[in-house]
Amino acid sequence: DAKTTQPNSMESNEEEPVHLPCNHSTISGTDYIHWYRQLPSQGPEYVIHGLTSNVNNRMASLAIAEDRKSSTLILHRATLRDAAVYYCILRVASYGNKLVFGAGTILRVKS
């Protein structure tokens, strides 16, 4: 499986930015980087995805390293509702359409 490496857990203060890192050193040129999150007792929720350029949407920003071997999900102002498990996933053509989830990063937000 295409490997991504994320810290087990991170902690943030409310109203502050959060940078969630992901390493994917084996990424190939056609692999997309996707981020999902899973709040307690809910299904995963799509956050953002990108290929080479940085991406922004209403939920977050995705910063992709120039060599594409790492990326960072940026939550600009963390709220208590952002406490969740965040998954960095490579969309690999050979996997077809399935998502391969790792362990993710547990984000705790302190008030």
Added chain:
Amino acid sequence: NAGVMQNPRHLVRRRGQEARLRCSPMKGHSHVYWYRQLPEEGLKFMVYLQKENIIDESGMPKERFSAEFPKEGPSILRIQQVVRGDSAAYFCASSPGQGHQPQHFGDGTRLSIL
């Protein structure tokens, strides 16, 4: 604009019974995926279906599990002769097409086996 609907949210079965889990994809979505999350474990892909076709069932256990997505109606994940190890959260996702389009998930069915 309704999201992915799964029912029931909670299902309790005794060992040996059958469990049927239903998933209605988002409007306009013709691709459905099933994932399983065992207690204290990560999400694992089970099966990918389009209308009336199974495209990828590489994650399905070889026995007792089956899935369908008929021309009309919801997708069904069926587990026959359930065992304690089938206790898990089962999530359904849908997408409008293939490739890099995001998958939209339901809130899952929590299956408990007595």
